[in-house]
Structure formats: C-alpha cells, structure tokens
Amino acid sequence: MDSPTSFQFPPVYDFPxxxxxxxxxxxxxxxxxxxQTLVLNYCRHQRQFRLTLSEAANSELFNNTAIGRKxxxxxxxxxxxxxxxxxxxxxxxxxKTSRNQCLIYWHSPEEWxxxxxxxxxxxxxxxxxxxxxxxxxxxxxxxxxxxGMDALMLRRVLSTLVxxxxxxxxxxxxxxxxxGVKFF
Amino acid sequence: xxxxxSKNRITPQDRAILDLKVQRDRLKQxxxxxxxxxxxxxxxxxxxxxxxxxxxxxxxxxxxxxxxQLLVKTENQLMNLEQLTQTIEFALVEKEVFAGLAQGNQxxxxxxxxxxxxxxxxxxxxxxxxxxxQEEVSEMLGTKLSSHDxxxxxxxxxxxxxxxxxxxAIPELPSVPQKNFPNIIESPQPEQGAVSDIEEAxxxxxxxRVAMPAE
Numbered sequence: 526m527d528s529p530t531s532f533q534f535p536p537v538y539d540f541p542x543x544x545x546x547x548x549x550x551x552x553x554x555x556x557x558x559x560x561q562t563l564v565l566n567y568c569r570h571q572r573q574f575r576l577t578l579s580e581a582a583n584s585e586l587f588n589n590t591a592i593g594r595k596x597x598x599x600x601x602x603x604x605x606x607x608x609x610x611x612x613x614x615x616x617x618x619x620x621k622t623s624r625n626q627c628l629i630y631w632h633s634p635e636e637w638x639x640x641x642x643x644x645x646x647x648x649x650x651x652x653x654x655x656x657x658x659x660x661x662x663x664x665x666x667x668x669x670x671x672x673g674m675d676a677l678m679l680r681r682v683l684s685t686l687v688x689x690x691x692x693x694x695x696x697x698x699x700x701x702x703x704x705g706v707k708f709f
Numbered sequence: 710x711x712x713x714x715s716k717n718r719i720t721p722q723d724r725a726i727l728d729l730k731v732q733r734d735r736l737k738q739x740x741x742x743x744x745x746x747x748x749x750x751x752x753x754x755x756x757x758x759x760x761x762x763x764x765x766x767x768x769x770x771x772x773x774x775x776x777x778q779l780l781v782k783t784e785n786q787l788m789n790l791e792q793l794t795q796t797i798e799f800a801l802v803e804k805e806v807f808a809g810l811a812q813g814n815q816x817x818x819x820x821x822x823x824x825x826x827x828x829x830x831x832x833x834x835x836x837x838x839x840x841x842x843q844e845e846v847s848e849m850l851g852t853k854l855s856s857h858d859x860x861x862x863x864x865x866x867x868x869x870x871x872x873x874x875x876x877x878a879i880p881e882l883p884s885v886p887q888k889n890f891p892n893i894i895e896s897p898q899p900e901q902g903a904v905s906d907i908e909e910a911x912x913x914x915x916x917x918r919v920a921m922p923a924e
Contacts (some may be wrong), residue, residue, distance in 0.1 A: 697727060697731075
C-alpha cells in the first residue's frame with residue numbers, strides 16, 4: 526500500500542460507543558450505515574481496492590488507538606456483509622465460514638466502467654489493444670483514479686463493458702493471466 | 710481460449726499486438742526487478758564498507774555492474790518492442806487509409822462511367838446548337854425593323870412635323886409690359902449676403918494672426 530496520508534476521520538470515530546455493536550436494531554442500523562460510509566471513504570482515500578478483514582481489524586480504520594477502542598471482527602463482518610448486499614463490496618472467498626477478503630467498491634462496477642471508458646475515449650485509445658497490466662499498472666494511467674486497481678476488480682468492471690459491447694477481453698492461448706482488452 | 714464473446718471483433722493483428730505488448734509488460738516488470746536488485750547491491754556494498762570488508766563490497770559492486778548491463782540490454786529490447794508495436798499499429802492505420810482511398814477511387818470510377826467522354830461531347834454539341842438557335846431567335850425578335858424601314862419612319866415623322874407647324878401658326882404672345890415697376894430688383898437680400906461675407910472676412914483672419922506666434 527502507499528504510505529497513508531492522513532485521512533480525516535469523522536467526529537463519530539472518537540465516540541467510544543461507535544466501536545461497540547449496539548443491541549437496539551434501529552441504533553445498530555444507523556451505526557452500520559455510518560461504518561459503511563467510513564469504510565468507503567477510507568478505502569477511496571487510501572486507494573485500497575481490496576480489504577483483508579483480519580488485517581483491517583488492527584488498522585486505524587477499525588482500531589482507534591487514541592481512545593483505545595476497536596470494532597470486533599464479527600461486527601466488521603456484519604458491516605461488510607451489508608455492503609455486499611448493496612453491491613458496495615464483494616466477498617472473495619467462496620466458503621461462508623472463512624470469509625476474510627473482499628473487494629470494496631467505492632465506485633460501483635458500472636461507475637468504474639464509465640470512468641475507464643471515458644478515459645479511453647479522451648485518449649482516443651478505442652480500437653487499439655491494451656494489456657490489462659498496461660491499463661492499471663503502467664505509466665500510461667498514472668494519476669487516473671483506477672490506477673493500481675485490483676486485477677480481479679478490473680475483470681469485473683471490464684465484463685460490464687463487454688456485456689454492453691463496448692469492449693472485448695481476450696488473451697492468447699499460452700498466457701491466460703496476461704489478457705488484453707480492446708475498447709470500441 | 711473460451712474468452713471470446715459471441716461477436717468476435719479481435720483480428721489476428723490484435724493478437725499479434727497483444728503478444729508484443731505482453732512481452733513488453735514482462736520486460737518492464739523485469740526492469741523494475743533489476744532496479745530493486747541494483748539498489749539492494751548498493752546497500753550491501755555500503756554495509757560491507759562500513760564493516761571494512763572491502764572484498765565483499767567489491768563483489769557487490771561487481772554484481773551491481775552486471776545488473777546495470779542487463780538493465781541497458783533490457784531497455785534496448787524494450788525500445789525495439791515498442792517500435793515494432795508502433796510500426797504495426799501505424800501499418801494498420803495505413804491499411805485503413807488505403808482501403809478508404811480504394812473505395813473513393815471505385816466511386817469515382819462508377820461516376821465517370823455514367824458520363825462517358827462521347828456523351829459529354831455530344832451533350833456539349835447539343836448545348837452549343839441550342840445556344841446558337843436561341844441567339845438567332847433573340848436577334849430576330851430584337852431587330853425586326855430593318856434600316857430601310859427606319860428611314861421611311863424618319864420621313865413620315867418629318868412630314869408629320871411639317872404639317873403640324875403649318876396648321877397651327879404661332880399664336881399671339883402677350884405684349885411686354887411697359888409700366889415701370891417698383892424697385893424690387895434692388896432687393897436688400899444680396900446686400901445682406903455681401904455684408905455677412907465681409908463680416909466673415911473680418912473675423913477669419915483674427916485666429917490666423919493669433920495662431921502665428923503660437924508656432
């Protein structure tokens with residue numbers, strides 16, 4: 526990860542009860558909503574596309590060392606599950622019991638798709654072949670918001686463009702993980 | 710394999726370009742790796758120097774040198790790859806331009822066939838004929854009276870004038886009045902005009918006189 530520049534936490538982050546799962550349903554719903562917003566904003570700021578819950582539980586996101594409080598892993602799990610339900614996250618592990626990794630969509634795949642497609646059009650890169658590596662990890666896209674995007678997330682995003690007929694992803698036989706994409 | 714959608718718009722050229730670009734990506738990643746090793750070897754050499762281990766430091770520097778040579782080679786290869794990719798892409802553009810030109814040429818040909826030289830010549834001849842005919846017609850319409858007719862007309866007019874004069878002798882004109890008129894002729898108007906002229910003449914030199922010393 527990039528060296529974390531200071532993220533402006535919301536005031537509620539310094540409020541100790543925020544780190545305890547509230548038993549009252551309506552209170553918890555409200556609390557969970559605030560946590561979701563915080564997770565999305567934090568990941569967007571840190572340009573973090575993938576979250577490993579066991580690691581994140583000890584990071585500043587869920588662990589406020591200043592007030593000595595941290596959100597329990599089970600609660601984190603619940604928050605992420607709510608985000609998954611709303612299409613703002615995606616579990617990366619198939620087994621329900623061991624879910625630990627997820628993609629965080631601070632832009633939905635459709636929004637990302639639009640962003641990338643617009644970026645391609647601005648540079649008149651339609652109809653030319655780009656490798657996926659080139660698109661997200663090379664100097665070409667330096668400074669673009671999707672620079673450094675998780676490879677799996679990129680696949681998801683591109684597949685929405687493919688289904689709209691705006692792009693085609695392909696690879697040569699011997700290099701399945703070194704795919705290319707052509708935008709139309 | 711299997712990644713192709715139902716409507717495949719990927720040409721063999723695209724695949725060739727992809728191959729080249731994948732190769733380029735690998736080289737780029739390789740240069741990154743070498744750079745990391747380079748930095749590490751420099752650090753190692755510094756560490757050994759600090760511990761007065763000259764031999765080890767030299768070894769590290771030698772390794773670093775070797776990596777640097779690799780880096781230069783890799784970068785050259787990268788250059789070649791990128792040039793080749795760009796050449797292919799440019800050739801594709803050229804191909805499209807050629808196709809466009811060929812199509813335009815075809816259209817022009819069919820258009821030209823529709824108007825063969827013979828037809829054009831015939832058409833132009835016909836047009837010229839029509840123009841000549843038209844000129845003839847307008848000439849006939851414009852000069853329907855010949856010069857002979859014109860002279861006859863003149864004569865007729867003169868005869869007509871003569872009879873007119875003959876028939877109506879000059880009527881008596883009123884006699885010139887003899888009576889003396891009051892002195893209206895010496896009206897003050899022209900005098901007034903003269904006075905104003907003089908006034909102007911008097912006024913106008915003044916500013917000139919004033920202006921002279923100013924220069």
